[in-house]
Amino acid sequence: MKNKHLTLRKIATVCISISLFLLTLEVAARLDDRLKYGAPFLKLYSPQRLRGIDPDGIKHNVPNSSFEKWHINRFGFRGPDISLQKPTGTIRIACMGTSETFGLHETPGSDWPAQLRDMLSISGHFQVINASVAGLLLKEYVGYIDKYVLKFQPDIILLYINPFGYAIGVDKFDNRQDSLEPQVRTNQTKPKFSFKSISIHLRIVSKIKQAIRNALPPAILRSYRLMNMKKQIKWLESARLNGNNPIDAVSQDSLDRFSTDLEELLEFLNNQHVQVVLTSYPVLISSSNIEEYLEIFLDHRRFYVELSLLGIIDASHKFNEMIRNMALKHNVTFIDNNNKVPKNTRYFADNVHYTDAGATIIAENFANFISTNFVTVKSLDSSVDTM
Amino acid sequence: MLFNSWTFLVFFSVVVGLYYLLSHRWQNRMLLVASYFFYGWWDWRFLSLIFISTATDYICGIQIYEHQRPEVKKRFLIISVVVNLSLLGFFKYWGFFVQNFVTLLSTVGINANIATLHIILPVGISFYTFQTMTYSIDIYRGEIEPTHNFFDFALFVSFFPQLVAGPIERAKNLLPQIQNDRNFDKDQMLRGLQLIFWGLFKKVFVADNLAIIVEQVYSNPAATGAEYIIATWAFAFQIYGDFSGYSDIARGTAKCLGIELMVNFRQPYFAVNPSELWRHWHISLSTWLRDYLYIPLGGNRKGTIKTYRNLLLTMLLGGLWHGAAWNFVIWGAFHGFLLTAHRFFTTFKRSTSRFGSHLLSYMIKAFFMFHLTCLGWIFFRAQTFEHIKLIFNQIFSGFSLTPDSEEMLFKVLFFSAIPIFVMAVETFKALRPVLFSNNVFLKYCQFSNLPFQLKNVAYAALTYLLCFYGAKAQAFIYFQF
Numbered sequence: 001m002k003n004k005h006l007t008l009r010k011i012a013t014v015c016i017s018i019s020l021f022l023l024t025l026e027v028a029a030r031l032d033d034r035l036k037y038g039a040p041f042l043k044l045y046s047p048q049r050l051r052g053i054d055p056d057g058i059k060h061n062v063p064n065s066s067f068e069k070w071h072i073n074r075f076g077f078r079g080p081d082i083s084l085q086k087p088t089g090t091i092r093i094a095c096m097g098t099s100e101t102f103g104l105h106e107t108p109g110s111d112w113p114a115q116l117r118d119m120l121s122i123s124g125h126f127q128v129i130n131a132s133v134a135g136l137l138l139k140e141y142v143g144y145i146d147k148y149v150l151k152f153q154p155d156i157i158l159l160y161i162n163p164f165g166y167a168i169g170v171d172k173f174d175n176r177q178d179s180l181e182p183q184v185r186t187n188q189t190k191p192k193f194s195f196k197s198i199s200i201h202l203r204i205v206s207k208i209k210q211a212i213r214n215a216l217p218p219a220i221l222r223s224y225r226l227m228n229m230k231k232q233i234k235w236l237e238s239a240r241l242n243g244n245n246p247i248d249a250v251s252q253d254s255l256d257r258f259s260t261d262l263e264e265l266l267e268f269l270n271n272q273h274v275q276v277v278l279t280s281y282p283v284l285i286s287s288s289n290i291e292e293y294l295e296i297f298l299d300h301r302r303f304y305v306e307l308s309l310l311g312i313i314d315a316s317h318k319f320n321e322m323i324r325n326m327a328l329k330h331n332v333t334f335i336d337n338n339n340k341v342p343k344n345t346r347y348f349a350d351n352v353h354y355t356d357a358g359a360t361i362i363a364e365n366f367a368n369f370i371s372t373n374f375v376t377v378k379s380l381d382s383s384v385d386t387m
Numbered sequence: 388m389l390f391n392s393w394t395f396l397v398f399f400s401v402v403v404g405l406y407y408l409l410s411h412r413w414q415n416r417m418l419l420v421a422s423y424f425f426y427g428w429w430d431w432r433f434l435s436l437i438f439i440s441t442a443t444d445y446i447c448g449i450q451i452y453e454h455q456r457p458e459v460k461k462r463f464l465i466i467s468v469v470v471n472l473s474l475l476g477f478f479k480y481w482g483f484f485v486q487n488f489v490t491l492l493s494t495v496g497i498n499a500n501i502a503t504l505h506i507i508l509p510v511g512i513s514f515y516t517f518q519t520m521t522y523s524i525d526i527y528r529g530e531i532e533p534t535h536n537f538f539d540f541a542l543f544v545s546f547f548p549q550l551v552a553g554p555i556e557r558a559k560n561l562l563p564q565i566q567n568d569r570n571f572d573k574d575q576m577l578r579g580l581q582l583i584f585w586g587l588f589k590k591v592f593v594a595d596n597l598a599i600i601v602e603q604v605y606s607n608p609a610a611t612g613a614e615y616i617i618a619t620w621a622f623a624f625q626i627y628g629d630f631s632g633y634s635d636i637a638r639g640t641a642k643c644l645g646i647e648l649m650v651n652f653r654q655p656y657f658a659v660n661p662s663e664l665w666r667h668w669h670i671s672l673s674t675w676l677r678d679y680l681y682i683p684l685g686g687n688r689k690g691t692i693k694t695y696r697n698l699l700l701t702m703l704l705g706g707l708w709h710g711a712a713w714n715f716v717i718w719g720a721f722h723g724f725l726l727t728a729h730r731f732f733t734t735f736k737r738s739t740s741r742f743g744s745h746l747l748s749y750m751i752k753a754f755f756m757f758h759l760t761c762l763g764w765i766f767f768r769a770q771t772f773e774h775i776k777l778i779f780n781q782i783f784s785g786f787s788l789t790p791d792s793e794e795m796l797f798k799v800l801f802f803s804a805i806p807i808f809v810m811a812v813e814t815f816k817a818l819r820p821v822l823f824s825n826n827v828f829l830k831y832c833q834f835s836n837l838p839f840q841l842k843n844v845a846y847a848a849l850t851y852l853l854c855f856y857g858a859k860a861q862a863f864i865y866f867q868f
Binding site for chain 1: 393839840843844846847848850851854855
């Protein structure tokens with residue numbers, strides 16, 4: 001009896017010790033976030049606080065919000081504050097896109113719109129706004145631009161569109177995004193408690209994951225990621241494909257829907273008399289480097305499990321071709337960034353997001369085009385103003 | 388194989404796992420193989436040097452002990468010393484002496500062309516050659532008896548926790564522990580793991596983070612005087628964190644294997660005079676120099692002038708031991724001068740003052756001594772004479788506090804605050820032991836007095852800092868010595 005009591009006491013001590021240890025780590029993580037980023041100590045602190053959905057159902061960035069390295073200005077754009085009224089003689093450039101434009105893996109101030117801003121700042125004629133919203137779908141661009149961007153009177157809109165959501169059917173993808181990000185939709189209500197949500201609420205979990213990723217030797221990390229991805233893909237395939245094989249080519253319906261939505265957007269912008277620049281959508285993975293970056297490919301495929309490797313490569317080709325043709329049809333400037341960013345991890349942090357070096361290439365391509373095509377016009381404008 | 392690497396974690400786990408499954412005899416054999424593997428991980432070719440040193444002293448030790456005639460004993464002692472110092476001299480100092488000889492000849496107009504051979508410095512050679520020599524010298528002095536078990540002796544020379552950067556152990560401490568049975572002791576294992584953790588913290592959080600600041604300033608010729616001062620403070624704690632961290636990991640690792648190594652650091656930056664500093668900094672080297680160099684030279688038994696000479700010579704050679712470069716010689720000479728000056732003034736002071744009895748005066752003296760130590764670190768860290776000159780020029784002429792230097796100062800304080808606090812508590816406790824048993828607050832300032840669950844919280848907080856503020860793994864500074 002005495003022994004049993006002692007054993008129970010020992011077990012209780014171990015449990016309390018482990019809990020206290022973890023609790024201290026969590027408190028330390030919260031204090032750290034508080035001191036480093038000004039994060040709330042008790043409330044949920046996740047990237048979802050950057051995004052919201054307004055009463056009209058439009059996704060947008062939450063003004064004056066911040067999460068770790070990301071800061072949103074008072075008008076809901078990433079980057080420095082601007083005035084609502086365009087300064088006289090200034091050409092305003094709005095960069096529209098999703099997470100690739102918003103910036104994900106780049107160091108602060110190195111997302112491509114920020115680098116473009118720096119490159120063009122020398123001339124003093126341009127003001128670059130990063131008007132992107134992570135997770136925005138092409139079909140939602142019109143509503144968002146109309147409500148949140150046009151009031152800043154942009155002269156040029158750079159459209160960097162992620163077409164992949166359309167590859168598996170845009171509505172299906174949209175619903176899936178909602179289920180993955182419940183906080184976006186139900187911004188006003190408290191998320192329900194579940195064991196899965198513990199990792200969202202416990203800040204130490206993501207920090208430990210990141211620390212392990214940083215500390216592990218690359219070869220071990222790659223093997224682990226590959227194993228993990230394969231397991232996830234297998235699970236997703238069994239849950240979503242209903243026994244069917246993943247498809248090797250994107251469907252005509254998907255392409256048509258993309259084409260319709262893009263056309264609608266271009267017509268809308270044309271009616272607003274905004275100069276549009278379209279770009280192809282660069283991706284890292286191609287059939288020649290798939291073995292080298294298998295874990296990156298699998299990571300990307302988790303979102304589009306209906307597509308096989310061939311399907312993803314096919315989607316990339318067909319959508320990029322469609323963007324190019326649409327630019328031609330609507331007489332819109334087209335910059336082929338897909339062919340200009342080298343396909344390796346010096347430039348890509350994952351299949352579609354950039355490192356600082358990758359973002360520099362995108363910014364340079366846009367800067368070259370803008371500085372050669374718009375400086376003269378601007379000079380003329382200025383001279384008219386001063387007369 | 389660095390202590391702060393995954394490779395070492397795997398290696399150590401395997402070694403400890405096997406260790407307690409084996410009998411004493413096989414424990415030693417396995418540790419010997421593990422130690423040679425550990426060293427061979429860097430460069431297996433240099434294992435031959437350890438073997439030469441081991442074989443020489445094993446044979447010399449037995450011969451010194453067994454021969455009755457003093458001149459024969461002395462002959463074997465000389466063989467041991469010459470072989471060890473030749474290995475050290477050739478691999479560590481050949482290039483340095485040849486280069487300086489050529490420079491000297493060129494100043495008198497002779498152009499000599501002597502090959503410097505570009506010899507690679509074997510890791511830890513200064514440590515294990517000194518350790519091996521103590522064995523033969525101690526037998527010669529009649530302080531210990533030799534071992535006839537070659538494997539045990541080879542393990543004494545190559546015991547992996549302290550092989551490459553000390554502490555420099557004495558045979559009379561380590562060898563009996565190797566020869567005696569060692570059983571698993573839970574408390575000793577726990578204390579060992581605590582020491583490893585604390586050592587890792589000092590290395591990864593304190594030293595490696597401060598290294599970034601130091602490198603940033605010392606490699607920038609345009610750095611201001613204020614930045615050099617801050618970077619020198621940073622270097623003081625970097626080298627402390629690095630070396631005492633290594634010593635703690637070494638002691639902790641040995642403890643996990645049931646072996647106690649000597650304490651190498653005791654709150655050195657709270658020393659109030661140079662003599663105390665050297666009783667608290669790199670204790671295994673300073674006591675080695677005292678016992679095997681200073682005292683044989685005559686110590687303080689042959690008059691005042693010879694005592695000063697012995698102090699200067701000992702510290703000069705102590706400086707040179709750190710590296711084959713003039714800045715180390717200057718650093719050694721600087722400390723030799725400090726010790727000499729301190730000896731001179733203490734002789735004078737003893738009869739006139741009892742200044743040391745107040746805590747405030749203690750703190751003032753410790754502060755002053757810390758800055759004298761930092762002055763020495765400038766010679767130690769700078770690369771060339773020109774660099775030293777530039778640093779002093781900047782400190783005395785280009786002193787200006789910029790926002791950058793203020794941020795740097797904040798970082799230095801952030802990364803060194805915990806070791807400073809621990810050192811302060813330990814020093815204060817040594818000064819006022821009664822206060823530590825009566826005052827509740829002070830009592831709990833000492834880590835060992837904390838209740839178990841508070842210790843747990845402290846470990847969690849340190850773990851957080853270690854994991855999320857630790858810098859990327861870098862080699863230990865003392866590996867190059």
